[in-house]
Amino acid sequence: xxxxxxxxxxxxxxTALAIALAQAGRRVALWSRDAAQVRxxxxxxxxxARLPGVDLPAGLTPVSDLDEAARAPVLLLAVPAxxxxxxxxxxxxxxxxxxxxxxxxxxxLGSGLLPTQVLDDVMPGGRHAVLTGPSFAADIARGKxxxxxxxxxxxxxxxxxxxxxxxxLRLYLEEDVIGAQLxxxxxxxxxxxxxxxxxxxxGESARxxxxxxxxxxxxxxxxxxxxxxxxxxxxxGFGDLVLTCTxxxxxxxxxxxxxxxxxxxxxxxxxxxxxxxxxxAADADPDMLPVTCMVSALLRGKVGLEQAKDLxxxxxxxxxxx
Ligand SMILES: NC(=O)c1ccc[n+]([C@@H]2O[C@H](COP(=O)([O-])OP(=O)(O)OC[C@H]3O[C@@H](n4cnc5c(N)ncnc54)[C@H](O)[C@@H]3O)[C@@H](O)[C@H]2O)c1
Ligand SMILES: O=P(O)(O)OC[C@H](O)CO
Numbered sequence: 001x002x003x004x005x006x007x008x009x010x011x012x013x014x015t016a017l018a019i020a021l022a023q024a025g026r027r028v029a030l031w032s033r034d035a036a037q038v039r040x041x042x043x044x045x046x047x048x049a050r051l052p053g054v055d056l057p058a059g060l061t062p063v064s065d066l067d068e069a070a071r072a073p074v075l076l077l078a079v080p081a082x083x084x085x086x087x088x089x090x091x092x093x094x095x096x097x098x099x100x101x102x103x104x105x106x107x108x109l110g111s112g113l114l115p116t117q118v119l120d121d122v123m124p125g126g127r128h129a130v131l132t133g134p135s136f137a138a139d140i141a142r143g144k145x146x147x148x149x150x151x152x153x154x155x156x157x158x159x160x161x162x163x164x165x166x167x168x169l170r171l172y173l174e175e176d177v178i179g180a181q182l183x184x185x186x187x188x189x190x191x192x193x194x195x196x197x198x199x200x201x202x203g204e205s206a207r208x209x210x211x212x213x214x215x216x217x218x219x220x221x222x223x224x225x226x227x228x229x230x231x232x233x234x235x236x237g238f239g240d241l242v243l244t245c246t247x248x249x250x251x252x253x254x255x256x257x258x259x260x261x262x263x264x265x266x267x268x269x270x271x272x273x274x275x276x277x278x279x280x281a282a283d284a285d286p287d288m289l290p291v292t293c294m295v296s297a298l299l300r301g302k303v304g305l306e307q308a309k310d311l312x313x314x315x316x317x318x319x320x321x322x
Contacts, residue, residue: 003029003061005163006069006098007076008087010037010062011270013103014078015047015054016137022059023143024166029061031069038064054141070094074101074163076131077115080270081106081185084115088122095123099160101150102130105184105240106272107279114181116151128152129160130177132184133235134243136250143168149236151180172235179222179231186221186280187241188273189292190214192256194245196298199260200305211245214291221280221289259298260305274299290315 007018010032018030032038041047041062045055056062063069075095079087081104088095100123102115113121119128133148140146147170150161156173165171174180190211197206218237219229231237244250248257252273258265265271273295280289281296294312297303303311 001027003027003069003072005029005074005076006031006072007078008066008069008091009078009103010034010041010047010050011078011080012050012137013140014076015051015056016141017076017078017103017131018060019051019054019057019141020143020166020169021164022057024169025059026163027059027061029063029069029072030056031063031066033064035064038062051137051141054138066091067094070098072098074099074160076101076103076164077119078103080104081115081272082109082275084108085118085122088119092123095126097126099127099129099157101160101164102128103132104272105132105181105188105276107185107276109275109279109282112279112283114178114185116177116181127157129157130181130184131164131171132180132240134239136243136247138249140169146170147172147235147239149174149180149234151175151177151236153177174231174234174236176222176228176231178225179227179229180234180236182218182222182225182227183232183234183237184240185272185276186214186218186292187237187244188252188271189277189280189295190218190241190273191244191250191252192259192271192273192277192299193291193295195250195253195256195258196260196295196305197256199257200309201260202309207245210291211241215241217289217291224288287315 007014007030018028022028116128129152135146150171151174251269255265255271277296281293286293
């Protein structure tokens with residue numbers, strides 16, 4: 001039978017969304033480029049590699065043929081932001097005419113584009129949205145209550161909102177696609193910074209300062225790029241910043257924590273904030289985005305921890321707003 005929703009990318013987030021939607025009665029096809037992973041999921045009814053301990057419901061079909069998943073009218077693209085362009089370019093024929101929902105948080109290195117802008121670039125004229133906001137895959141998969149932002153240009157699509165919402169997964173519509181995506185992308189950078197300060201022992205007050213000043217700089221960037229700072233007060237901004245900067249379940253936070261402790265971060269994990277920091281810092285004014293630029297410099301080894309702290313603290317004093 002034709003799937004109602006296709007999920008492309010069987011990582012932690014794609015699998016969690018597929019589980020939640022299938023649990024709510026939707027027919028879902030979950031595609032992975034790794035045929036062995038698909039066979040294992042079909043056999044064990046579990047994604048042991050990315051989301052162990054949660055059963056795949058009956059309505060979820062793992063598939064290794066992308067065309068099979070792409071028979072669905074709505075496709076969730078759940079790959080890292082730096083992989084999105086390749087996925088869409090390589091499969092443009094199958095994706096034609098589908099509603100494409102980017103489920104990644106990041107800024108593309110080189111182009112500086114946000115996920116829906118990458119989609120617009122590769123498939124101009126298509127219907128493109130982004131699903132973002134505070135959520136850990138394990139929470140969604142286990143049916144814990146979660147609220148997310150479904151951002152798309154124009155008045156939004158009630159039918160799409162309905163199709164992707166469940167009793168436990170509550171979606172809110174948002175028109176400001178730029179603001180929503182910058183909130184989701186930049187909170188990862190600030191979460192790395194938050195992890196660094198706690199890992200280094202700089203203290204919880206320093207983390208609160210970084211979160212607040214980081215939030216201010218995301219707002220400035222949103223306005224510069226044609227979004228609205230007010231969008232940042234929603235789930236995609238404030239909500240996700242709080243979650244990611246305060247939980248050791250966050251890969252971005254843990255990445256920063258390891259650096260702060262002087263340990264090697266776990267490179268096997270998807271840590272979106274690293275590339276996003278570099279993508280934004282590449283052409284940023286450090287006076288406008290001091291935290292993001294400092295995170296990029298620290299990750300590239302251009303400054304050390306103590307030096308990064310001193311450089312941030314020795315900037316000229318300024319007004320809090322404006
Ligand atoms: N894990 C979470 O809790 C969570 C929550 C919300 C949002 N997200 C976002 O979801 C996105 C994906 O994260 P994740 O946690 O699922 O990562 P993950 O590392 O668990 O999985 C990424 C998956 O993408 C696949 N992939 C990578 N490049 C691909 C390509 N070119 N073609 C096909 N498949 C490809 C990988 O094989 C892997 O299965 C990120 O942008 C992340 O910020 C994750
Ligand atoms: O594990 P992280 O740091 O990628 O965070 C996961 C989600 O984005 C939290 O909303």
